[in-house]
Amino acid sequence: xxxxxxxxxxxxxxxxxxxxxxxxxxxxxxxxxxxxxxxxxxxxxxxxxxxx
Numbered sequence: 001x002x003x004x005x006x007x008x009x010x011x012x013x014x015x016x017x018x019x020x021x022x023x024x025x026x027x028x029x030x031x032x033x034x035x036x037x038x039x040x041x042x043x044x045x046x047x048x049x050x051x052x
Contacts, residue, residue: 015039 015023020039024032038048 024035024039027035034048037043038045041048
């Protein structure tokens with residue numbers, strides 16, 4: 001017998017790749033690299049902003 005637990009904290013709000021491309025296209029040039037890095041790595045804004 002397999003016990004299956006109910007998940008109540010699943011993540012939401014993920015972008016499909018096409019949605020990301022539309023968003024990125026609407027951004028000013030100075031934000032595109034930052035947002036692309038965040039999308040590809042899954043890092044939080046605070047983690048990226050702290051990089052030197």
